[in-house]
Amino acid sequence: xxxxxxxxxxxxxxxxxxxxxxxxxxxxxxxxxxxxxxxxxxxxxxxxxxxxxxxxxxxxxxxxxxxxxxxxxxxxxxxxxxxxxxxxxxxxxxxxxxxxxxxxxxxxxxxxxxxxxxxxxxxxxxxxxxxxxxxxxxxxxxxxxxxxxxxxxxxxxxxxxxxxxxxxxxxxxxxxxx
Numbered sequence: 001x002x003x004x005x006x007x008x009x010x011x012x013x014x015x016x017x018x019x020x021x022x023x024x025x026x027x028x029x030x031x032x033x034x035x036x037x038x039x040x041x042x043x044x045x046x047x048x049x050x051x052x053x054x055x056x057x058x059x060x061x062x063x064x065x066x067x068x069x070x071x072x073x074x075x076x077x078x079x080x081x082x083x084x085x086x087x088x089x090x091x092x093x094x095x096x097x098x099x100x101x102x103x104x105x106x107x108x109x110x111x112x113x114x115x116x117x118x119x120x121x122x123x124x125x126x127x128x129x130x131x132x133x134x135x136x137x138x139x140x141x142x143x144x145x146x147x148x149x150x151x152x153x154x155x156x157x158x159x160x161x162x163x164x165x166x167x168x169x170x171x172x173x174x175x176x177x178x
Contacts, residue, residue: 008045010054011061019061025117026069026109028102040065063128070110070129100151108143111136112161121165137162 001009011019019040023033044061051057101109114125122140126133144161147154157164 004045004050007050007054007057008041011041011045011057014054015058015061019058019065022062022113022117023065023069025098025101025113026065026106028098036065036069039068043068066110066114067129070107070131072106097154100147100154103146103150104143107135108139108146111139112143112147115140115161115165119166121167122162124165124167 016037019037020033023036023040024030027033027036040061041064044064045051045057051060101112104112110129111125114120114128115122120128122137123133125131125140126136129136140161141158144156144158148156148158
């Protein structure tokens with residue numbers, strides 16, 4: 001087994017559930033999430049210098065996952081009807097962030113996930129996505145405004161979405177293992 005294959009297995013074993021959970025948060029669909037993870041693994045580990053640890057490889061794959069989702073071409077994932085979102089608990093009840101995020105287009109969705117799940121500032125998000133800071137700030141503002149208006153139970157502050165956050169990424173798991 002090659003070193004690249006061993007690293008792929010290590011990433012999947014140690015971080016696969018978190019990568020899939022993040023992809024599902026972004027896509028809202030099992031099949032699309034699996035495809036996104038597969039694409040990110042190929043991009044993040046398929047070529048170039050092989051990371052020395054599974055954590056470094058995970059960070060590279062997560063970055064690839066975010067960039068891949070933001071850059072997908074074609075139709076946006078289907079946006080739910082606000083009445084359907086309310087029935088699912090996203091509007092006017094206990095907010096379900098997974099449903100609420102489906103109200104946002106891809107670019108806004110990935111920016112909001114990086115801001116609120118990872119706690120990153122707009123400048124760190126722009127670096128991670130290799131995107132212009134002005135575009136990231138616009139995506140954060142538009143996404144936060146949409147969520148604040150459609151889902152008043154979510155604790156979203158538009159100014160904080162654009163101006164808050166940390167400049168460095170922290171390791172975050174979505175299943176509470178760390």
